[in-house]
Amino acid sequence: MSGFLRLLLNRLGISLIVLVGVSMLIFAIARIIPGDPARIALGPNANAEQIAKLRAEMHLDASLPVQYGHFVVDVLRGDLGTSLYTNRPVTQDIAQFLPATLELVFLAGFIMVAVGLPLGILAAHYRGRWQDHLVRVIALLTVSAPAFVWAVILMLLFAFYLPLFPIAGRISDIYDIERTTGFLTIDTLLAGNWTAFGSAVHHLILPAIALSLSGIGQAARLTRANMVETYDKPYIEMAQAYGFFPSRIARSYAFKPSLIPSLTIIGLDFAAMLGNAFLVEAVFAWPGLSRYGVAVILRKDLNAIMGTVLIIAITFLIVNIIVDLMIAFLNPRIRYSTRGTS
Amino acid sequence: MSLLHIKDLRLGFKTLAGQVDVLHGIDLDIAAGEKIALVGESGSGKSVTARIVLGLLQETRTARINGTVQFDGQDINSMSARDRATLRGTEMSIIFQDPTSSLNPMFTIGNQFTEVLRRRDPKLSKADSHVRATTLLDEVAIPDPARVLRAYPFQLSGGMNQRVMIAMALANKPKLLLADEPGTALDVSVQAQTLTLMRDMVVQNGTSVLFISHNLGVVREFADRIYVIYRGNIVEDGPTDALFANPQHAYTRALMSAVPRITGVGIPEVPEVSDDFLAPRISHGDAL
Structure with missing residues (x-):
């Protein structure tokens, strides 16, 4: 079954490439959607200082490649962030x-x-x-x-x-x-x-x-x-x-x-x-x-x-x-x- | 009594535009152990004749079949579909044009061989069928039969698959072998080798053969008697030597001139239709 194993590894490799592509796409879409995530997260009553603080926490003040890096590292650590809708970790919601x-x-x-x-x-x-x-x-x-x-x-x-x-x-x-x-x-x-x-x-x-x-x-x-x-x-x-x-x-x-x-x-x-x-x-x-x-x-x-x-x-x-x-x-x-x- | 007796066989297909007649009353006899060739151009009705003998065309709802087809004393046309199926693969078998596409690409040669052997002997075990298949493949001069039995058809050459087909077709010792342009898809030298092999095998087993071909040259080496078919009519028949020595019918002569030669005169001209081709049947004595 060596041919079988080789096929499996081959498909896993291709899937990994696809996943990297998907992650970039998701990341890009998330940045393109209008509206400041920090402002949306904090609601209409937040002041500029609070927003700036959260932006720094969310790495939103860094350049895009750096932001993507943080995103990937978080995902690999199993951290998908917190949902604003349920106020729980996204991983917990998904589970x-x-x-x-x-x-x-x-x-x-x-x-x-x-x-x-x-x-x-x-x-x-x-x-x-x-x-x-x-x-x-x-x-x-x-x-x-x-x-x-x-x-x-x-x-x-x-x-x-x-x-x-x-x-x-x-x-x-x-x-x-x-x-x-x-x-x-x-x-x-x-x-x-x-x-x-x-x-x-x-x-x-x-x-x-x-x-x-x-x-x-x-x-x-x-x-x-x-x-x-x-x-x-x-x-x-x-x-x-x-x-x-x-x-x-x-x-x-x-x-x-x-x-x-x-x-x-x-x-x-x-x-x-x-x-x-x-x-x-x-x-x-x-x-x-x-x-x-x-x-x-x-x-x-x-x-x-x-x-x-x-x-x-x-x-x-x-x-x-x-x-x-x-x-x-x-x-x-x-x-x-x-x-x-x- | 002949093994296969065909008398006034007529075939038509029902279409939306009315009935299209394909065979206009074929008479043909094959004695036990006799090798017969049915020769004619594409569309002359030779392949449908083989499919009627096998009882396959009877299952087609648009086919209208009349006349007598007696195999071993039983009338194929009046049999039940189940009885016809019982004869196929046991008492008669067939070899098709292209051996590689006739074998199922999803199963090993060994698996397909077992299925064929179980037609005669339904309780045959896998191990026993393997032993039998090995012997049979050995008889058709296949080197290393064990490896071939494990292989899939696409892993073998066309010539090798043709040898497998011959072994399968004769595995259950049928009384009649139909060969529908066998090996036409192979290259000429391989075709010649496998035809010689097929002839030796059927002579050895005493199998009767209905060999269908468009090529008189191929048939000359093989057949005891030849029937020439044109547009659903037998136009000439007789012992091979007599027919070749003295072809009488205009269509037979045209077919003979159509055999390519290495003299460099190019492809001979054969008219598509000639009134002479429709002349009545000529028989060179009765070899039966």
Whole structure:
């Protein structure tokens, strides 16, 4: 697996460069936004002396490269500054809100893959027949409305008119769970409280479905297109000519080569969910990082904005690395390209 | 009785503009152990004939197939799809044009070999199939079969993949081998080597062959009898020697003159359509 390790190091290196770029961008944006951060932080009643003092504390009187240096050193020390909105360290805010968002996005991503890929396989297998048309209509429907519209529709249908699911929140108020990891599904399990776990999952389902729907449509359409293309390849005709079962050809011979291009897009979709989560979290009153992000942007809370963007960028990069590794694992051409052909 | 008996085979495709006829009543017979060539230009209907024999085209909903295709006494056309699939990969198999793209790039040669061997012997273990595959690859003169079984198709040369294809096609001792322009994607010398190998292997196994080609030169070395097909009709057929000694039909003569020679006269002129090409069928005696 030396080729694999080399690929991992290579991707980590590239990600590091991207992170440096992102940090510069965040830093630049924070300086470009009009308004003096020190004045905003101290409020309208502060006098010039107090402002000058805070400016010195925040290194705002130094040159830009020096300011960037301080910023990087702070970040590396794990210090993202204090949020003006919550009056707490930004890292503490993120630690509180990020798990809720990740929980939501992970489940949505899982639903996207677990539903979207089989739909795509089904459509390609029955291409041109009614199953195919049905999947294409479903895919078009899910893609054509943004996640927050689905959030409202689902909430109305399945939480309001048909009260199958809770309307908002992460867990029923009656449970008092110790927050060890911040992931409620994990914390309830750690506490051994099964009913609380059920409640947490119950609360997760509607927002996760709302978030995953457009991804399901994309994944299904893409998988269908890739598989239809693969079905025209000589090795599929060969498999048919050797009498292999059609279901086996679909699941193994045609699906595996088609999965690779789909995975790349699914990875991007997954990352895009972090952004879409902003509105879904708002609809479902989900106390996640995305909702926090919106709140701090509306309040020009610079430290919190920079921290949130940085964390989302890191999550994005991690997802991309995982997708790259999965593709390398699936595709022997990539797995062997670093070793050279025999 | 012949192994493959085709009588008045007709094929049309239903399109939005009405039915397009491709085969206009083909008669063709292959005896056990006989090597037959079906020769004609692109679009003459030779590949679709092979796909009807394999029972693949019957699954296409737009295809309209009529006539008799008897394989080993059973009528392929009136069989269920499941029964046709049972014959494929066991009693008959096929070698395609390009060996490298016929093998799945996501699986090792060894994996694909196991799948093929399990068509005949579904309970075959991985280890046993490995042993069998090693022997079979050895028979087609592949050096270091163990390494080839571990390799992916893109790691092997075209000639090597073609040898793998030949070994796979004959692995389950089929009664009939279809060869659809085998090795056309390879360079000429490699194609010649693998064709010789294929001939030796089928003679050794007593396999009947339906060899499909556009090249009379390639076919001459290989086939016992030749059928010349033009626009969905057999225009001339007979034992290879008789046909080459005395080609009667205008289209056969045109095809023969189209074989490139190293005399430097350039590409011979063959008219695209000639009334002579549509003349009735000529048969050089019956070799059966």
